[in-house]
Amino acid sequence: MKKIFSVRGILGLFLLLATIYASVATYYKIKHWGFSYKPTERSDVWTVDAHISFQPIAGQPIEVSLASPSVGQKYKILSEDVVAQGYTSEKNVKNNRIIMKSKPRKNVQDLYYRIMLYDNADTKGKIYETAPKKVEKPKFEDEYQEGQIMDLLALADRKEGSSPQRIIRLLNEEPLQPEVDAFLPVKRTQQIMAEKIIYLLAVKGITARVVRGVKLSENKRSTPADLMVEAYEGSKWIPYNITTGKAGLPKDFITFQRGGVSLLDVTGGENSQIRFSVVKSVISSFKMAGRRAKYEDSRLFDYTIYNLPSLEQNVLKWLMIFPLGIMLVVILRNIIGIQTMGTFTPMLIAMSLVKTGFVSGFICFTLIVGFGLLIRGWLTRLNLLLVPRISAVVIFVIVIMQMLTIFGYQLDYKILATAAFFPIIITAWIIERASITWEEEGARNATKQIVNTLLVAVVTYFVISSTYIRHIMFAFNEWNIVILAIVMLLGTYTGYRLSELKRFAPLTKEK
């Protein structure tokens, strides 16, 4: 008796350690690799290309400085790349700028800065910063101009919303009021609109600045930077859309630069231009996890199954569900006490059912075994030796599968067309054993065993066919060690099986 307790003690300790390890690994995977316990989890990944072009000034060394998006906001950077041949590039982390340098050049230069971003759901759009210097009120050239501006502000006050919103809405009205029309220049680019808004806000004594960035929308091609205006109100910067006046940073806006510093500085070049292209791609959590891990330089990831080619991954994904099925078989046999044909036969049937779909697989399997038993009954009369006979059954099973599949396809019964997914040898053995049991122990025992086997197969099927469970067993495959520990612990279970409570019930009945 004592021995078992020490064995149990060791296995219990193993289970405990396995559980701790699995929990830590799961936490790590969720936290650092972005794994999700939900099977459908997919992430949007945005590829933003900043295309810089300029004409070098002859004989001058070139230095390009580009504001880069700050990490840790709404979106996180997955990867960052500079494509600039012959340039040295470095990242100035303090000022968040990408610096590209080169010796003097002649022709028009095209430099690319590419970032991949993914949604980082936990941050909010508001930016807290130390209070900026109070804005200086612009001086007016003359009384006429002063009057014009004051009229504009008075008009703005009739609009709804906060001060910046009123001004933005006034400047974007359709149609524009004559006073506004006169105030705005003929060419009304985003840049000019933003400047005008900031000017009017300054008159009102509100500090404001331009925000440059990229609005992530699908298939954006060569567009200039998107602008927003940020006004300092209370103790925080609030960004506004410069056409609608909507407050707050939109979900899909990537900030490259804010305030006075420029988005792009090119020394040694002229007519510089920056254009943005955006491509959105959807990627599974696993693939992304790999990219994230690589960006964070995690060597660990290289030795996981998620870094394998997808073919191997799919095979392993299939294998990872086995331990759970095996545990189920152990429980059903040693704890519940269900007798089945062959230890793992039900699990193999269940796995075929996963591939065929439940209803069609079930019907198909019943048909194969039914036909098989008929043929096997006929084989009995031929008095064949065992090995050739079972081989004949195997071949008959193949023929049955082939016919079911062909007829299923031609008659458009999809149900039958799944026949080929069943493991041939296993099916043949089930037929052989059912037939023998039938002859030896009667139809009742044979039916009972088949029903038991199918019952266990169905239970196993429902566990392993759940996409949720399959995803979890793959994404957090360290839990298979926990299952191993549980299975080994079950190997020391010496209590009664559930079926024995019924079997031995007469022993406890009072006579």
Next chain:
Amino acid sequence: MFASLKNIFAFFSMPQKLRAKGVLGMNARNYFVIGKYNKRSLYPLVDDKVQTKKLANGININTPHMIGVIEHQYEVKDLLKIVEGHDEFVIKPAHGSQGKGVLVIKNYQDGIFTTASGKKLHFNDVYQHISNLLSGLYSLGGQYDVALIEELVHFSDAFQNFSYQGIPDVRVIIYKGYPIMSMMRLATKESDGRANLHQGAVGVGLDMQTGKAVQAVSHNMPILIHPDTQADLMTLKVPFWREHLLIGSQAYEMTGLGYMGADIVLDKERGPMMLELNARPGLAVQIANGRGLKEAIKKVDKYYPQNLNAEERVDFVLNNRF
């Protein structure tokens, strides 16, 4: 609804009740008893009936006389030569279990084999049966097997009315050489001449001191009379009881297995004979006796002396009631 639930529970008993009764479960049997006292390397001694028979004959334990052995497929055609001079015999797989593949020929005349159940077989049918047997159809794990042909047992008149066809046998459970529990297995119409309780045979629990019936069960339920022969099962008493126990007890030294079942038949002329040994005897004997094996095992561990020889162990069992 509540009543029906209660009905369902009536078929089950609580684990603690079984424990209190000392019932041995399958898991506990495998872990504490078989796993502990039966060395795997000793299994071939009992899994191969030919070997068991040789061992038994070596220490003068009675077994049915062997007529011959067919080991290879090409020998099957020589069957008639082997059984020449015998008009009744039994063909059994050397590695079989639960009576599977046992063919009892009651009469062989003019090329017609008559089985115990009256079926008439031609040489071809018997040939086929032996071929199946050799290819491992009835053996444990399906490995190649050997056909053992031995003399038919003429079971004692003492059991004349107790069995519907088939041979009634006594199963004795031996733990550390002590016979601790036994039952008689009686074939019924339903069990088709076989002695397996789960196939519908009747199990009669036997008193260890006297060999008298304690109680009888059919399909786990207590009965008093044989369902086919109407014999009063409570009048059953196994003659030569001490000899029965002695065969079981001697099997301990013979095989070294700490826990086993010995199947013993009583021949009219030759007395008790060992049919086969089983290293993993089933647990149905508990139901037939209405008491648990675990309890019996505990008693052996606690009170029974060690280092006795087979005769002394049997005497100890016969004289001490715990």
